[in-house]
Amino acid sequence: MPLKPKIAIIIGSTRLTRFADKPAQWILKQAQAREDIEVELIDLRDHPMPLFDEVASNAWVPSQNPEAVRWQETVGRYDGYIFVVAEYNHSLTGVLKNALDQAYKEWIRKPFTAIAYGSMGGSRALEHLRGIAVELQMVSTHAAVHIGGVDFFSVAPMGGNKPIEEIEANLLPSSKMALDELVWWAKATMAAKASETYP
Template identity: 85%
Template structure:
């Protein structure tokens, strides 16, 4: 029997004025309400990574920077990921891209989904994340949660600054689908890896 997947909610922004905490906490709450996964918050603020400057990916040789090694150990503990994605200039944040680059084998054959926010619900950033994930040999869910348009303006600090619960009726269907898909892929990849062992 496959154990409960361990899932990390990865906050992909480190700006002092970030909005990321609100969607991260909301998504964490949705995931914690389930009985088929264990979930934990992982904040990039707690992992002050240098810009990637290793000799090669840790797929080919061990990383030398202690912060990079600590990050690899952190993400390696999980069976899947929920990325909290801000959209900067039609892509994801530099710190999230750097964090993805700092590991390789730890991401392999693991699934991920995302909750994105911004004018277009971070749809372009999430698409970039999916391309990066494929190169890291990850599995993307089809569904993701997008807080965009009027919903984003209602909850954004420079907009209505309302709690996310005011718009959650619009988010719950996609959150359920994204989490259902994440759990399915996590169990499938865990079972496949166990069969190989």
């Protein structure tokens, strides 16, 4: 029987007043309801890395900072990722960019999807994430979950602060599509890596 892909949900914001926990817990629930993946939550608050200051990427030189090495070991255990993406000033958070920069070999040829949020559904931040991920040799799903507009302001802390379940009907179709694509790509990349030598 084929192994189930092991997926990490990475919370990409560390602010004390972050909104990220709501979408993170919601997408965790959706992923846990499936029988074709295993999923775990990773909080960047638990990985207090410095701003990237190594002599080079770990693609070329082993990292020296213990927290960076621990981060690499953590993300290296997974076959794919779901990023919880906040949009700050038309881009992703600094802490998420730093976390991406602190690893390289661990991301290669692994797929990801996202649940993004903001006034425009986090679309601009996710677009930046996809560009970064291409350079890290990752595979992006086409589909993602976007929480924006009236939906975002109804569930955000500085808006209506309603439970995310009140907008769930608007999120379920895209979450199913995104998770379906993530599973397909995870199985495809796992099979390819098992049968080929990476160039």
